Amino acid sequence: MPPADTGLIALLAERGLTVAVAESLTGGLLVAEFIGTPGASAVVTGGVVAYNTAIKHSVLGVDADLLREHGAVHPEVARQMATGVRLALAVDGRPADIGISTTGVAGPAPQDGQPVGTVFVGIAMGDDVRSYPLELSGDRATIRKAVVSESLVLLRELMRRE
Template sequence: MPSAAVVGALVERGLTIAVAESLTGGMLVSELIATPGASATVLGGVVAYDTRLKHTLLGVDADLLAAAGAVDARVAEQMADRVRAVLAVDGRPADVGISTTGVAGPDPQDGKAVGTVFVGLAMGERVSSIELSLAGSRSAIRSATVAEALVQLHKMLEG
């Protein structure tokens, strides 16, 4: 899914978006803002690579992080939901939040295999996550995460 289609759908609906990333390290927000016209919809992104930042910056529940680790569906959901308020402009939260958290390798993390990824999506009261099982190199997993996050975001906007 090209980012232009996602940005176009967001602009068409007059929606803003905020991005919270871990394993993708800014690649997702970079892909979105590479699209001309993205400034009308993309508020910004947070790279919370260190697990502690997921709590201190994004407000992910500390008990959840302690129990499940950073690679978890509920963590992805909280990241996507809470980044909307973290990146509020003039007191107005973003309409849409999206997040990525997972294991790009080379080693497993929090008992999760390399290639285990969660994409969180939040719009209005709807908050969900998608689990991905990806294969390949660290770079391939990160790139595939960005591509699939765009697909899932587009589906949410069209649904």
């Protein structure tokens, strides 16, 4: 498997930025993609696989009422996961500069009233916290791989605009 994006890792390093990853449906694939890139240790603080919904609250600080009312597949959950992972994976008391999160339905069945392929990617950079909806198709493995690819594209595009 080729590395994620040496250009993205280099850009983060050049700007002196760190990134922390919170994953649900991708189950560690996104942080593994980052870490597979040479130089990643300079920018990646770590990753949290919050596959169980309760972990999204207890580790990442996602609002329990939000999770109860809407479930884990929701744009605000993605935003709160991205914000929460920055703090959860702080190094020496310094939060990661960027938090990126994935939550959604990879299948084979719908979840939280959402159809298979519904995904939200959250990105938190300082006070700028965004959620990006994705509507994907394919089998479970295809959807999970697509989420990783799309997450990297979204972060790269956001970095270019900054």
